Amino acid sequence: MKSSKFAKESVEVISGDEIKLILDRYRIGKKPLAKLLGWGETTIIRYMEGDIPTGEYSNKLKTILEDPEYYYDMLLQRKDCLTNVAFKKSKKATLSKIMESNIYAVAYHIVNKAEGEICASYIQFFLYYIQAFSLALYDKEIFIEEFGINNEMIPYQKLYEGMKRCGVHTLEMGEDYLTEEEKELVDEVLDSFSWYGPKTFQTMLNLERSMLKVSRDKYNNKIISKDAVKTYFKEILEKYNITSLKEIGKYPDLRMMEIKEINR
16 A cells, blocks of 8 residues: 555646646646646646546646647647637647747748658758758858757757657748748759659668768767858858759759669
């Protein structure tokens, strides 16, 4: 009995403050949130007043707190549980939360351009080249995330895992989360590189990775820093005589010709 009691007490359940953060973050009321989750109407109210949720319910709420994409997907699937006003208010707040990091704004611009017909791993290649040409042409990052080194060979792992978990779907981005300059860059990379499939992208990426120095971030994770990517792609601009955004299509074409020559 003692060990059972200890096990229950050792489980870290979501706190009332964390539940309040969910309500504030997603602009959703206690009863509407309970309805979205398919729970009793007063469940969230009881938890806010001190009742302790089960491990299953606590984990569900923690996932919602930590993963706005998960909540957004649930919101769309169960929007009939809410009034139209409540749904729109929560949807707007959730989109703003998702787009706090510019990498998500870029990624979902890509998804929307593809009308959702694109896989999570393919998006990763576009993100890498969008970042690379932003650094090389404009001397500035388009998003803050570093290129991560991992066994899956996925540069931006967190975003990738979220898309794999929730699926790749379009977002109704009513607000402009990207500047016109950023949109132009993203669209030009899409136009220049979308002729090539994942295998070609992987071949180019493998070659580039072999020439880029691996370092560590502040958490000791292996990365290729933005500075390293910037330096390398400035050399690319010079090598292929790319002087403007409209000329970046030269790079994949000429690079693949070189790779074919090497492999002959």
